[in-house]
Amino acid sequence: MSRIRHPEVDVPRQHRPGGVVERPSLRSAAAALTSLLALAATGLVAGPAVAASRDASPCALPRTGAHHSLGLDTWNDAYPRPDHSLDAVMVFLSFPDSEPAVTPDVLAADYFPSTTRFFKRASYGKFTLRAHPQQQWTRMPHPSTWYGIQRDWGSEQRTAYLRDAIEAVDDQVDFSTYDIVYLVADPDAPGVDSDATKVVNFDRPLRADGADIKRVVTVFEEHPPDRNVLAHETGHVFDLADLYHRPKDGKGDWDTYVGDWDVMGSQFGLSPDLFGWHKWKLGWLDRGQVVCVQGSADLTLEPMAEVPVPGGSIGTRLAVIRTGTDSALAVEARSATGNDRGTCTEGVLIYRIHNRTPSGGGPIEVLDTHPDSDACWERSVYPPLADAPLREGERYSVPGERTRIEVADRTRSGAWTVRITTGT
Structure with a gap:
């Protein structure tokens, strides 16, 4: 692990x-x-x-x-540089304690092609983000509430979530063919916290299909999601920093x-x-x-x-x-x-x-x-x-x-x- x-x-x-x-x-x-x-x-x-x-x-x-x-x-060669086309797989995760209210194609449409268009314009056509959404839900082994999903996530539960997600979808996805991994949780599951959306970097890459997975984008957004949220998170995949100010008490201007x-x-x-x-x-x-x-x-x-x-x-x-x-x-x-x-x-x-x-x-x-x-x-x-x-x-x-x-x-x-x- x-x-x-x-x-x-x-x-x-x-x-x-x-x-x-x-x-x-x-x-x-x-x-x-x-x-x-x-x-x-x-x-x-x-x-x-x-x-x-x-x-x-x-x-x-x-x-x-x-x-x-x-x-x-x-x-920094630890990150993919978006100076050419990159392929992203979008995996949709459901849980035993909730039946999804929307389909994967509806959720995929929340993010694409709008995110691709954002980067196409921003790069003046020099970069294309090619999305490959999966067509089905992948069931996680534990209820959504079991993972303790939240913004400042405990390491042990977060590790379990990522491990379970990669293992659950490994039979359906050849990770060696993708540059970016989006893990999209059922937005209506009771344990899903929309404030927990972020990029998670691994100290040691996960191995799947003979490829290193160095980071994943964990998406816990409501439906419909925040505007441009996936463009923001994808920016981290390209080694861009958060530019907001997070107040110490969580209150005030960000x-x-x-x-x-x-x-x-x-x-x-x-x-x-x-x-x-x-x-x-x-x-x-x-x-x-x-x-x-x-x-x-x-x-x-x-x-x-x-x-x-x-x-x-x-x-x-x-x-x-x-x-x-x-x-x-x-x-x-x-x-x-x-x-x-x-x-x-x-x-x-x-x-x-x-x-x-x-x-x-x-x-x-x-x-x-x-x-x-x-x-x-x-x-x-x-x-x-x-x-x-x-x-x-x-x-x-x-x-x-x-x-x-x-x-x-x-x-x-x-x-x-x-x-x-x-x-x-």
Whole structure:
């Protein structure tokens, strides 16, 4: 029997305060706008104080030993990299103490093809998640209440659940043909707790059909499930971290680090497309789409969630400023398109990355460029960050860093004209 690792314990960190958004006077705003538009027309500014390199390696933080480290100079081979098509088996588990009220095909439709479409859009067509749902229920040997299913699950009962599930379905599934395993429990069984959905990693892989099973996604969702929940859990399969803040007492705001701005923060987010940093890590951004800023630069940022038309080309998606050995700032544009079509606000988003901070500890922190306001109270998971992006004519000085970001305007195609100044 394989030993199963306890999940990481979430360690709350104080949310960093926002900086100051400077709203220039009408005259100075017009002058800044004219200057930036002129610069945007000619590309990057020439001169010794200006440095924006298409070689992004100086800004690529190194991978560390932190759980789901956001370092991206190398790939952790313990995880499948979604830069090609991957196959996922979806197994449906029933229990002796409950007769399922819905069929496997109904539950499968809760997650697919929506999850496949999410990743297709997020990766700009570079990754396809191919789902293979089983057509029947597989009966577990014990009642659902026997396993003690809950969010902070005891190791012994969780181990028994996973062992029983793999053994029960082994005659029906050839695990050697799949890259990802989803174990979906009967949502109406009395012992099933929807808060227990998570990815479980094994200290030592399970062996089945001559293949190593290094992790499984255990799904205990209600029917219908939380929006984008499987996209969130599948992100962990690709070595992406939890970006939410878990309060010590379980009460209070969970979304103080990133708000709506990435599905790894909240599956309910209004802007769930993955951060550009994540897309860089996963191999979805081309070399020419990431710029490392080491001085000052004028850039045109394409919306992160915009999917290029067939045969079309996309320019810069992500600008990165290295701020230390283990930290960086990222700047990207977010617009109401693609996975972000339900966003609350559009603009230029700025966030910090910490490669030594583990999953759940705040490895990414969105900077609130409008700390005195909020937005979309009726829809946002964390309204104080719903209006975090910079808008046209605004500039922002990053707290604790010698970095300023200015937004001039939007181009006719919907891209954002941005000036980044560092070191002054």
